[in-house]
Amino acid sequence: xxxxGLAALCLGPASDRFGRRIVYLLSTLAFIATSLGCIFAPSxxxxxxxxxxxxxxxxxxxxxxxxxxxxxxxxxxxxxxMGISTIPMLVxxxxxxxxxxxxxxxxxxxxxxxxxxxxxxxVILPLLVLLPETQHYRRLRKLQQADxxxxxxxxxxxxxxGSPPVFKAPYYPLQVLAEGxxxxxAIVALLSFGSMFCSLTEMPLFLAVAPYNLxxxxxGLCYMAMGVAGIIASPLGGKLSDAAAATHPAAPLAxxxxxxxxxxxxxxxxxxxxxxxxVCVFANSIGxxxxxxxxxxxxxxxxxxxxxGVVADVYKPQERGMALGIVTIPMLVxxxxxxxxxxxxxxxxxxxxxxxxxxxxxxxxxxxxxxxxxxxxxxxxxxxxxxxxxEAAAEVExxxxxxxxPPVFKAPxxxxxxxxxxxxxxxAIVALLLFGSMFCSITELPLYLAAPPYNLSAAMIGLCYIPAGLxxxxxxxxxxxxxxxxxxxxxxxxxxxxxxxxxxSGVLMPASLLLYGWVMQAKLHLAVVLVSQFAIxxxxxxxxxxxxxxLTALKQSAAAAAAAGVHSGMxxxxxxxxxxxxxxxxxxxxxxxxxxxAGLNLLTxxxxxxxxxxxxxxxxxxxxxxxxAQLAAAAAAGTDEAGESTSRSSGEDVESGAGGAKA
Numbered sequence: 001x002x003x004x005g006l007a008a009l010c011l012g013p014a015s016d017r018f019g020r021r022i023v024y025l026l027s028t029l030a031f032i033a034t035s036l037g038c039i040f041a042p043s044x045x046x047x048x049x050x051x052x053x054x055x056x057x058x059x060x061x062x063x064x065x066x067x068x069x070x071x072x073x074x075x076x077x078x079x080x081x082m083g084i085s086t087i088p089m090l091v092x093x094x095x096x097x098x099x100x101x102x103x104x105x106x107x108x109x110x111x112x113x114x115x116x117x118x119x120x121x122x123v124i125l126p127l128l129v130l131l132p133e134t135q136h137y138r139r140l141r142k143l144q145q146a147d148x149x150x151x152x153x154x155x156x157x158x159x160x161x162g163s164p165p166v167f168k169a170p171y172y173p174l175q176v177l178a179e180g181x182x183x184x185x186a187i188v189a190l191l192s193f194g195s196m197f198c199s200l201t202e203m204p205l206f207l208a209v210a211p212y213n214l215x216x217x218x219x220g221l222c223y224m225a226m227g228v229a230g231i232i233a234s235p236l237g238g239k240l241s242d243a244a245a246a247t248h249p250a251a252p253l254a255x256x257x258x259x260x261x262x263x264x265x266x267x268x269x270x271x272x273x274x275x276x277x278x279v280c281v282f283a284n285s286i287g288x289x290x291x292x293x294x295x296x297x298x299x300x301x302x303x304x305x306x307x308x309g310v311v312a313d314v315y316k317p318q319e320r321g322m323a324l325g326i327v328t329i330p331m332l333v334x335x336x337x338x339x340x341x342x343x344x345x346x347x348x349x350x351x352x353x354x355x356x357x358x359x360x361x362x363x364x365x366x367x368x369x370x371x372x373x374x375x376x377x378x379x380x381x382x383x384x385x386x387x388x389x390x391e392a393a394a395e396v397e398x399x400x401x402x403x404x405x406p407p408v409f410k411a412p413x414x415x416x417x418x419x420x421x422x423x424x425x426x427x428a429i430v431a432l433l434l435f436g437s438m439f440c441s442i443t444e445l446p447l448y449l450a451a452p453p454y455n456l457s458a459a460m461i462g463l464c465y466i467p468a469g470l471x472x473x474x475x476x477x478x479x480x481x482x483x484x485x486x487x488x489x490x491x492x493x494x495x496x497x498x499x500x501x502x503x504x505s506g507v508l509m510p511a512s513l514l515l516y517g518w519v520m521q522a523k524l525h526l527a528v529v530l531v532s533q534f535a536i537x538x539x540x541x542x543x544x545x546x547x548x549x550x551l552t553a554l555k556q557s558a559a560a561a562a563a564a565g566v567h568s569g570m571x572x573x574x575x576x577x578x579x580x581x582x583x584x585x586x587x588x589x590x591x592x593x594x595x596x597x598a599g600l601n602l603l604t605x606x607x608x609x610x611x612x613x614x615x616x617x618x619x620x621x622x623x624x625x626x627x628x629a630q631l632a633a634a635a636a637a638g639t640d641e642a643g644e645s646t647s648r649s650s651g652e653d654v655e656s657g658a659g660g661a662k663a
Contacts, residue, residue, distance in 0.1 A: 007056035009173050015064040017167040020071070021133045027060030028124045035117035039110050061088075071134035105215060136160050262306050262313070262560075263375045269302035270366045277359035281352050301567060303330075309560030312552035313376035320552055321487065321497065325480025325545035332472035332541055337465070347458045415565030418555060424562075426611055427498060430604045431547045431566055432573040434509055437597050438540045439574035440581045441516055441533065442468065444590065448520050449529075467530045471537030479504075480545035487549070494553040495615045501546035502612060506605030509539035510598035517594025 015023040034057055037050035069081045103111040133139055140160050144151035151157060207214045276296040283289040307327045315323045345353040375381060386393035393399060419428045442465065449456045449464060456464070483497045490496040512535035519528045551562040577597075584593040 003052040003055035004059045004062075007059035008062060011060040011064065012067070012173055013168040015060075015067055016135070017165045019133050019135050019138050020064050020068050021131055023060050023064050024131060025124070025127060027057050027064075028120055028127060030057035030060075032117055032120045032124070035113050035120065038113040039117065068134045071136060135165070137163075137165055262310050262377050263369075263373055265302050265306050266369060266373065267366065269299050269306075270362050270369065273299035274359050274362040274366070277355045277362065280355040281359065297571075301564075301571075306560055307563075309552075309563065310376045311548075312559030313378055313381075319484060321480035321483030321545050321549040322477060323480065324548045324552075325477040325483075325541075328476050328480075328541070328544045328548065329473055332476060332537070332544070333469045337469055342462065344459045344462060414558075415561045415568060418551075418558065418562045419565040419569060423495065423554065424551070426604070426608045427502075427547055427550065428566055428569060430502070430505070430601075430608050431543060432569045433597075433601050433604055434505060434540050434543055435570040436573040436577040437509060437513055437601060438468070438536055440577045440594075440597065441513070441536055443578050444520070444581055444585060445529075445533070448523075448590075449526075453523055454526060464526070464530060464533070467534035468537035471534045472541045475538045475541035476545055479542040480549065482542075483546035483549050487553070490616070490619070493615070493619050494550050495612055496619070497553070498546050498550055498608070499612050499616070501543050502605055502609050505539045505543040506602065506609060508535060508542070509605070510602040512536045512539055513594045513598035513601065517598075518591040520594075521589050521591035 011023055011027070031054060034050050034054035038047055038054065041047035041050055065085050066082065069085060073081050099115070100112045103115060133142075137160055140151055140154060140157060143154070144161070154160075206212065273296060276292045276299060279292040280289055280296065283292060311320055311323045311327055341357070342354040345357060375384075382393055382396060382399060385396070419425060445464065446461045448454065449461045479501055482500050486499055486501075487494070487497040512532055516529070516532035516536065519532060547566065548563055551566065552559040555562040581593060584596075
């Protein structure tokens with residue numbers, strides 16, 4: 001480590017003075033020589049000495065690689081290139097223990113040095129033949145010797161040739177790091193890299209002893225998670241840096257600036273989810289686990305509410321149903337897929353492995369979100385456009401309306417207030433009961449399937465959730481499409497978009513709950529249980545895209561708040577019904593309890609259907625009244641015109657008669 005760090009102070013300035021290519025080639029030759037020295041080292045002291053020299057040879061790649069990218073790429077394109085070139089530096093310490101562990105276990109420790117010496121011997125010839133010199137001064141000097149006219153035409157030719165490179169003292173790189181605009185960010189990079197190496201070096205010491213007792217090969221495989229993260233995240237991090245540089249070409253520090261709006265909520269929620277998942281991994285008591293599971297749930301809440309807001313920002317009202325159907329899939333499939341993966345992980349390892357997995361997943365997606373997810377909030381997008389191009393912002397439809405209502409943070413009771421409005425409350429209750437009924441069914445399922453006559457394992461119980469998840473994936477987009485068709489057929493009437501979805505859920509959910517409850521009560525064949533689960537998934541997935549589409553159409557400026565109210569109610573209702581279900585199923589049985597639940601669903605969907613029908617009839621009556629008024633106005637206008645025409649004709653006849661008498 002120390003050899004790599006100290007050698008880089010000399011090899012970086014050397015590549016500036018003598019060229020990138022020569023430093024690369026000499027570093028590779030030195031690496032081969034020191035690897036051979038390690039193979040034949042007769043003592044531990046000599047092995048350590050050759051390992052230090054080997055590290056010094058490796059230092060040439062890191063220092064020179066960044067300089068090559070600076071030579072070849074424009075400033076706003078270097079991030080992605082640096083991200084790709086950084087992969088070996090991140091993956092090398094990960095891949096090394098995997099291959100080294102396997103070789104050491106199969107042969108001896110010397111075999112690792114034989115392998116890397118052979119690898120360096122293979123790559124040196126392609127480097128010698130294909131690696132060009134990229135340093136600007138040396139390339140331009142060569143071009144000037146070959147074609148002076150072409151060299152003179154190069155932009156900045158006099159400046160480049162007028163300042164030939166000189167070898168800087170080894171402390172010069174440290175002076176660069178100490179500059180005001182660099183020092184703080186360099187410290188961040190140093191601490192991040194050092195922290196990663198701390199975790200890498202400590203891990204094998206713990207994995208080799210009880211309770212793990214892993215072999216060198218298996219210990220090496222444990223490094224794979226970090227290697228995969230490095231391969232995926234490094235190019236994305238570079239691309240994110242390039243995007244910020246392109247947006248703020250004159251301000252490199254702006255790459256670190258965060259943005260407000262939907263995107264910031266998403267990113268903050270993902271970070272919070274990752275942090276709470278890690279605490280759950282290391283929780284040493286049930287109380288701490290429950291507390292951080294609750295905080296983990298609070299983090300997840302941001303996705304549902306903000307997702308509906310994003311759809312409302314991007315799609316027209318008559319197109320939102322399909323989009324919300326796709327957005328709703330994770331919320332419906334998550335509770336189904338979770339037990340499948342969680343059951344398999346818990347059975348193979350322990351319950352902590354499930355939290356390790358979700359924390360790693362959150363870590364993998366946060367960089368793609370930061371790099372590729374745009375800000376969709378209409379006010380914030382328009383403000384940004386206004387700063388960049390005021391004329392283009394002024395031409396945006398409804399620009400004045402958007403600017404006149406800047407977003408403000410509403411009190412937490414505001415989403416509940418929206419739900420209590422007379423046009424919303426009944427349909428919100430339908431959504432709450434449908435969602436709570438589905439959760440009742442999936443939480444009671446494992447308790448019965450683990451007992452006779454089923455006696456299923458945790459992994460097999462997890463697989464029994466597949467039908468409901470499959471139903472949600474298929475039906476949710478179709479439910480949104482059906483809602484869009486109703487909205488297109490009845491423009492200007494948001495409530496009518498619920499008509500078809502309400503009927504499907506109102507018929508299917510009560511029937512499915514009745515089937516599920518009595519099948520579980522009688523302990524019938526497992527296939528019938530799975531069919532009822534599929535039907536419950538269809539009933540719920542049919543309705544949710546429609547209710548969210550209705551809310552975003554009715555509350556465009558408060559779409560996320562309205563969706564948050566429904567999400568909040570759904571999960572609170574699910575928690576209440578799950579608690580009731582545990583006691584009620586034991587007291588009166590699964591059949592009677594789910595019969596009561598089916599009756600509640602039938603009652604609420606029936607009342608909602610009546611309101612939709614009355615609203616549609618009132619709208620039709622208004623249209624008929626307007627049509628009759630128009631016809632009456634047209635008839636009155638026609639009568640007036642006929643009267644005027646008759647009067648004109650009579651006057652003409654009188655004048656004509658008078659003229660004849662006069663003649």
